[in-house]
Amino acid sequence: MSTLLTELQILAIQLRILPTQINIMADKFSQAILDGLEKKRSPLKMLPSYLSTPSRKEVGTFLALDFGGTNVRVLLTQLLGQGHYRVHSRVASPLHDIDNHYNYITDQSTADQLFDFIALKIGTIVKPDTRYLLGHTFSFPTHQTSLNTGTLIHWTKEIETTGMEGKDITQLLTAALSRNGLTNVLPQAIINDTVGTLLTAAYMNQSTRIGSICGTGHNTAYLEPSSPLTKAPMIINLESGNFDQLPFTSYDIQLDANSETPGAQPLEKMVSGHYIGELVRLIACNLFDAGLLATSSGRNILTTPYLLNGAHISLLQEDDTGELVIINHWLEDSLHITNSSIEDRNVLKTIATLICTRSARLVAATYLGIIKHIDPHLEHSHNIAIDGSLYEKMPGYAQDIQLTLDQALADTAAIATTTLTKDGSGVGAAIATAIAVNTKS
Numbered sequence: 001m002s003t004l005l006t007e008l009q010i011l012a013i014q015l016r017i018l019p020t021q022i023n024i025m026a027d028k029f030s031q032a033i034l035d036g037l038e039k040k041r042s043p044l045k046m047l048p049s050y051l052s053t054p055s056r057k058e059v060g061t062f063l064a065l066d067f068g069g070t071n072v073r074v075l076l077t078q079l080l081g082q083g084h085y086r087v088h089s090r091v092a093s094p095l096h097d098i099d100n101h102y103n104y105i106t107d108q109s110t111a112d113q114l115f116d117f118i119a120l121k122i123g124t125i126v127k128p129d130t131r132y133l134l135g136h137t138f139s140f141p142t143h144q145t146s147l148n149t150g151t152l153i154h155w156t157k158e159i160e161t162t163g164m165e166g167k168d169i170t171q172l173l174t175a176a177l178s179r180n181g182l183t184n185v186l187p188q189a190i191i192n193d194t195v196g197t198l199l200t201a202a203y204m205n206q207s208t209r210i211g212s213i214c215g216t217g218h219n220t221a222y223l224e225p226s227s228p229l230t231k232a233p234m235i236i237n238l239e240s241g242n243f244d245q246l247p248f249t250s251y252d253i254q255l256d257a258n259s260e261t262p263g264a265q266p267l268e269k270m271v272s273g274h275y276i277g278e279l280v281r282l283i284a285c286n287l288f289d290a291g292l293l294a295t296s297s298g299r300n301i302l303t304t305p306y307l308l309n310g311a312h313i314s315l316l317q318e319d320d321t322g323e324l325v326i327i328n329h330w331l332e333d334s335l336h337i338t339n340s341s342i343e344d345r346n347v348l349k350t351i352a353t354l355i356c357t358r359s360a361r362l363v364a365a366t367y368l369g370i371i372k373h374i375d376p377h378l379e380h381s382h383n384i385a386i387d388g389s390l391y392e393k394m395p396g397y398a399q400d401i402q403l404t405l406d407q408a409l410a411d412t413a414a415i416a417t418t419t420l421t422k423d424g425s426g427v428g429a430a431i432a433t434a435i436a437v438n439t440k441s
Ligand code: GLC
Pocket: 068, 138, 139, 140, 141, 156, 157, 192, 193, 194, 213, 216, 217, 218, 219, 220, 239, 241, 268
């Protein structure tokens, strides 16, 4: 019979991403970029944004709407030029609120209901007699034919609102604004959050060419030096969460099979905040079933899918008290798992660390793939702008990404750094709007 220690050792091997694998993955990712650009079959959607990096002279006050799937935020943002900005007012609301009895992200909600809710939020921030130009950060795969048109290809991150896939999101928003008497609010641009992060970082530091989100979802955008559409530089949304040439474990396969969209977003399901808690749960259940965890009250409770979220995984890793008392309190208070043994708590912490380290290394491999594409001789410096809860808050996550990049580029002249770029969705939408206005005039 296998012991707990042996099982954990096996798990560590299954979840380990070796330096050679990083390089192989990066090369496959670079190839997928090329295939996508050439319209060959590729897991990367390579969606054009109709934007290049900003001139940094963009100024003006704009409304930014940020729809990422968990919350909706509206911000009145003033761009001051050269990387400076001020947020004058903001409102934010969850899209799913049990206490207030609404949920706009299930298949029980329609596009019109969702956009009426969004229009209501916009209405709380705008004055009736003022004209507002609005930029919309819509963080889902969107097929754009111009800066202000975008058709939702399909939902990701388990969102299910009906009547949106295949529809032009700007038209849905404009119709809702009109239904709600907000004809003074004029949508000018729709962008992905990765594009917003890149725009914001490049507004501050012109050399930034890569923007990424490591949060509830995962995705990256980069500045393609020669876009197939214009032969000029254009920011491309990779939708890298759909990358699929990866070392899957049985847990990844199980998670995917039980998800809303089996087969879709394989990388995102291995790395992002929406899924890492579920991976930890599946592994813990497996150890329970093998009789290797002792806390009897835990098994039944752990049967609930998506019981664990990204914040729980952070907590598991943060607890450095000898007896893991913080984890113990959380298990008791939030999950009603009583009398957990220190050994079991340590196991949960170990699993969380293994899953997070794997996540950071896989993500870093995709960054390396982009760097190899834009700098084939690996001779330049690259700054990767990143936003999202994993990168910002998960203990050790940012360091693991940096370490992986440093190791992979050690024998080259290239350097890769990563920087936290906050407010990318709100400020990026304002920058995109300023660019739209400048292009028209
Ligand atoms: C999902 C979406 C993508 C978004 C990412 C981060 O992967 O498909 O568009 O950028 O989440 O929010």
